[in-house]
Amino acid sequence: MSNDNESGSTFQIPCRHLRSKEMYHQSYGQEDDEFSSGLYTCMKTQENFGPDGQPVGKAECCSGRSCHLS
Numbered sequence: 001m002s003n004d005n006e007s008g009s010t011f012q013i014p015c016r017h018l019r020s021k022e023m024y025h026q027s028y029g030q031e032d033d034e035f036s037s038g039l040y041t042c043m044k045t046q047e048n049f050g051p052d053g054q055p056v057g058k059a060e061c062c063s064g065r066s067c068h069l070s
Contacts, residue, residue, distance in 0.1 A: 021039075
């Protein structure tokens with residue numbers, strides 16, 4: 001079994017400051033289901049944008065950002 005998803009990219013570990021309600025009931029690395037809200041919050045800013053002013057999300061909060069902490 002591969003770690004690749006359907007788009008062909010590998011799973012990236014999101015920033016440890018990223019939160020969503022799904023993180024409290026899904027298994028680590030589990031894909032979002034049809035009931036996922038898709039709403040994320042940065043615990044550093046307590047908003048839907050990070051310290052760098054960019055939006056937060058599972059795909060956005062990865063190792064390329066200056067504020068990322070794994």
